Amino acid sequence: MKKTEQGKLLKNIRQSLDKKGFSNFFINVRTDTYLKLFNPLEETRKRVNYYEQAGTDRIFIPGLNNILEIRLIIESLNIPLNKKSTKVLYSHPLIHNNTFKN
Structure with a gap:
């Protein structure tokens, strides 16, 4: 399924949920760009912004483990990024001191 089809599907799901009184229903989207692409940053940024516009929460x-790439992605979003914490990430000053969080 192409990201445009996924985005349309997400948008339809969000609108349907809202219309039926389930506006608090939480939609979490996963993208596997960091598992499948060699240089995934730009494609990932495009996808997450597209999915955010479609109504993802x-x-x-x-x-995604590169601290600078995490920062770039977070800075381009208006919704939270779920990130499985590791000892290295948790102890990094930018994460530990809440220097960037959305």
Whole structure:
């Protein structure tokens, strides 16, 4: 399924949920760009922004471990990024001191 089809599907799901009184229903979207692409940053940024516009509440990106790329993605979003914490990430000053969080 192409991201445009996924985006349309997500938008339809969000609109249907809202219309039927389930506006608090949480939609978490996963994109596997960091597991499948060699240089995934730009494609990931495009996808997460597209999914955000479609009504996603949160994004999960398995394999995203580069602290600077995490920062770039977070800065381009208005919704939270789910990130499985590791000791290295948790102890990094930008994460630990809440220097960037959305």
